[in-house]
Amino acid sequence: MSDALAWEEAQVGAARDDPTARLALLDRTYRGPSGRAPHHLPFRRAALSFMRWQARRGLLNPLDGASPGSVWWRAVNERLLVDGCEALALVAGRTGDPSTPAVRRWLEFIASPTPACWYQAHNASIVAGYLEHRARADGESAAERFFMNVALVRVLYAHALVAAPRLALGWLAPIARLLGDPRVGVAGAFLSLHRVVPDVYPLTREVEWYIGEEQRLGRLLDYAVIVPRLQSLYTWSSVELGETRLLGLVRDGSPVYAWPYEQRHVWRAQQLPFLATAIAHVTRAR
Numbered sequence: 001m002s003d004a005l006a007w008e009e010a011q012v013g014a015a016r017d018d019p020t021a022r023l024a025l026l027d028r029t030y031r032g033p034s035g036r037a038p039h040h041l042p043f044r045r046a047a048l049s050f051m052r053w054q055a056r057r058g059l060l061n062p063l064d065g066a067s068p069g070s071v072w073w074r075a076v077n078e079r080l081l082v083d084g085c086e087a088l089a090l091v092a093g094r095t096g097d098p099s100t101p102a103v104r105r106w107l108e109f110i111a112s113p114t115p116a117c118w119y120q121a122h123n124a125s126i127v128a129g130y131l132e133h134r135a136r137a138d139g140e141s142a143a144e145r146f147f148m149n150v151a152l153v154r155v156l157y158a159h160a161l162v163a164a165p166r167l168a169l170g171w172l173a174p175i176a177r178l179l180g181d182p183r184v185g186v187a188g189a190f191l192s193l194h195r196v197v198p199d200v201y202p203l204t205r206e207v208e209w210y211i212g213e214e215q216r217l218g219r220l221l222d223y224a225v226i227v228p229r230l231q232s233l234y235t236w237s238s239v240e241l242g243e244t245r246l247l248g249l250v251r252d253g254s255p256v257y258a259w260p261y262e263q264r265h266v267w268r269a270q271q272l273p274f275l276a277t278a279i280a281h282v283t284r285a286r
Helices: 003-015 019-029 041-057 071-091 101-111 115-132 142-163 165-180 185-192 207-213 216-241 244-249 261-267 274-282
Strands: none
Touching: 003 019, 003 071, 019 041, 019 071, 041 071, 041 115, 041 185, 071 101, 071 115, 101 115, 115 142, 115 165, 115 216, 115 244, 142 165, 142 185, 142 207, 142 216, 165 185, 165 216, 165 274, 207 261, 216 244
């Protein structure tokens, strides 16, 4: 085992059952070997926002505690920590070669800290986590599996806002990069899902109940803007991330990660208000 992998395993292992320690470790990966990385630190905003949401829901709690966390969410979150820590170790001069394509993406981000590079690295780790832990997703409730797909859709769409603005917002493409920039608050709030999913775990109600409770702005964005371009979004993301298996997580424009295609009705709003119809028209891809 290389020095970089050994260091990464020690760091992640020590934080595994402590949500606060996980957050601190994520923060550390953006500070660089010296603890000072002013060009990289602003990018932690969106990542920390998403992880704080996971911690608030109890998803990262120890599995043997009074309020056990989620096996699946913990595993996917850990993949992000593993890749970031390995990249940090390599930059610090520890021996070894990047063990995964995602780690190579993180090294590219470290060398060129731009929004597009950040999304390539972050989403490469997230998608790898989804693919690696597909079997674990089956142990979650139907509502939880639905929101796994929502989380993936949103992080892919946020990437498109920055790197493919016309795909993401059609005629409104000129403002897309600002909305998707992970260094500003809008992207962090969008990725955290705190306005979509209750801060409780596990979810015990039917999926339709949670959809009905979603705040109006979230529904407008998801159903009027994102859903109509889902197939194109996954196709673009698979090329951008170099991960063809991502195409297996969508079918005819409906997400199917641990979700039956036969229940695709949850991705289609029965009736959208006039404002949503207007937004859908304005943002339609050209």
